[in-house]
Amino acid sequence: MPLDRRRLIIGSLTGAAALAAPARAQTAPLSVYGLDAVQFGVRANVPGDQSAKLQRAIDRAAQMRAPLMLGPGLYRAGGLKLPAGAQLLGVRGATRIEFTRGPSLLSSEQADNVTLSGLTLEGGGRNLPEDSGLVNLGKVRALRITDCEILHAGGNAIALAECDGEVSGSTIVSAADNALFCIDSGGMVISSNVIRGSGNGGIRVWQSGKRRDGSIVADNRIEDTAARAGGSGQNGNAINVFRAGNVIVRNNVIRKAAFSAIRGTAASDIQIVGNNCEGLDEVAIYCEFEFENAVIANNVVTEAGSGISVTNFKEGGRLAVVHGNLVRHCRARIKGAAPNTEGVGISVEADTAVTGNTIEDAETAGIAAGWGEYLRDVTVSGNVVRACGISVAVSVAKGAGSAVIADNVLSKSKRGAILGMEWRNPVSGDLALAGAAHYPQLSIRGNQVS
Numbered sequence: 001m002p003l004d005r006r007r008l009i010i011g012s013l014t015g016a017a018a019l020a021a022p023a024r025a026q027t028a029p030l031s032v033y034g035l036d037a038v039q040f041g042v043r044a045n046v047p048g049d050q051s052a053k054l055q056r057a058i059d060r061a062a063q064m065r066a067p068l069m070l071g072p073g074l075y076r077a078g079g080l081k082l083p084a085g086a087q088l089l090g091v092r093g094a095t096r097i098e099f100t101r102g103p104s105l106l107s108s109e110q111a112d113n114v115t116l117s118g119l120t121l122e123g124g125g126r127n128l129p130e131d132s133g134l135v136n137l138g139k140v141r142a143l144r145i146t147d148c149e150i151l152h153a154g155g156n157a158i159a160l161a162e163c164d165g166e167v168s169g170s171t172i173v174s175a176a177d178n179a180l181f182c183i184d185s186g187g188m189v190i191s192s193n194v195i196r197g198s199g200n201g202g203i204r205v206w207q208s209g210k211r212r213d214g215s216i217v218a219d220n221r222i223e224d225t226a227a228r229a230g231g232s233g234q235n236g237n238a239i240n241v242f243r244a245g246n247v248i249v250r251n252n253v254i255r256k257a258a259f260s261a262i263r264g265t266a267a268s269d270i271q272i273v274g275n276n277c278e279g280l281d282e283v284a285i286y287c288e289f290e291f292e293n294a295v296i297a298n299n300v301v302t303e304a305g306s307g308i309s310v311t312n313f314k315e316g317g318r319l320a321v322v323h324g325n326l327v328r329h330c331r332a333r334i335k336g337a338a339p340n341t342e343g344v345g346i347s348v349e350a351d352t353a354v355t356g357n358t359i360e361d362a363e364t365a366g367i368a369a370g371w372g373e374y375l376r377d378v379t380v381s382g383n384v385v386r387a388c389g390i391s392v393a394v395s396v397a398k399g400a401g402s403a404v405i406a407d408n409v410l411s412k413s414k415r416g417a418i419l420g421m422e423w424r425n426p427v428s429g430d431l432a433l434a435g436a437a438h439y440p441q442l443s444i445r446g447n448q449v450s
Helices: 005-026 051-063
Strands: 071-076 087-089 095-099 105-110 115-117 119-122 134-138 145-146 149-151 158-161 165-168 171-173 178-183 189-191 192-194 201-212 216-220 220-226 239-247 248-249 253-257 260-263 270-273 274-290 292-297 299-312 320-325 325-330 344-348 350-355 358-362 367-369 376-381 384-388 390-395 403-406 407-410 416-422 427-432 442-445
Touching: 192 384, 201 220, 220 239, 239 253, 239 358, 260 270, 270 427, 274 292, 292 416, 299 320, 299 358, 320 344, 325 344, 344 350, 344 358, 358 367, 367 376, 367 384, 390 403, 390 407
Parallel strands: 071 095, 087 115, 095 119, 105 134, 115 145, 119 149, 134 158, 145 165, 149 171, 158 178, 165 189, 171 192, 178 201, 189 216, 192 220, 201 239, 216 248, 220 253, 239 260, 248 270, 253 274, 260 274, 270 292, 274 299, 292 320, 299 325, 299 344, 320 350, 325 358, 344 367, 350 376, 358 384, 367 390, 376 403, 384 407, 390 416, 403 442
Antiparallel strands: 416 427
């Protein structure tokens, strides 16, 4: 179609508008994106506490269902309450709120559609009430916490009770207790966060009673988790799922924890898949106590007290698949730890398939099937076990049930390829070579020993 003068002028104007649009966006005031807190007398980098002014601004913006924008700089406040529809937005890495007073910096109760984004929240190590958080939210629906930094909380950084929603893309550093503590919540997505230096735990997904939870904990990086409050395992875990059912823990990178990288306690229908775990002082991945149905697959564990443990059949822990994991360098690290948690690559007890795993350099045993009388219906097949104290230790204690140990590659065992155990003591010769007929509850066949 030939160009006439009118089309040429219109095309030129359209092109000029398109070129000008980015320039206007770059210089647009904050009010373009929501309500500018400056309109309510809130100023950055001024002395004194601005809690009252900031609370008025939060309330007004929430009434209008509009975001409240905080520009770059430092604000001092505390005891702020987030009503339904509150959206508090800052400039990522530049908007900083320093905690001055109150039981928490930000709190909310029985609200919906609460959003925090682009904020740096500085706790300053100020003490918080027990089980509370610097961000303390209860019964909040459709929660969004994204692209925030939460630093030096004097308790939990984020505490959520009976909430649902998302915590993602945020950095939490040096929380005195837990980085993120969820209790009686459900359907949370906790993803792509960086957590460092927590005092007692990284991410806790807990229920006060055994029930479905359905949260997803994925793609987080968690480092240097301590256990300052002591205990026998409730503290010191990078990720802890307690009584919460149907939780997925996947693709997290975890380094250095006083106890476990991932600990599922009485957590049924859990999936622990594709995580990378290094430098754990006890069992790296734990499923324990009253659980049914666990899938532990395709994880990498390096340098731990023990690698993977599926245990506590006595309390009802049963029914698991342990498949495709790579476990290396397991050494006893805690004095006085239970013998079945010291230097074992993979240990299981009841109704479990252990298949297709590779274990190397486990001080005590590559695979432990059963503990004393607690063994029932275990299959150990298609695994590669190298350079371990015992390749496969299987319980033959009085009352122990059945196991199949078949088609494994068992190489360079220091004490034997397959040994029968009564609790922690070997009581047989190498059953991979001879003597298996003495234990009719065991089926041992097709293993390659070198």
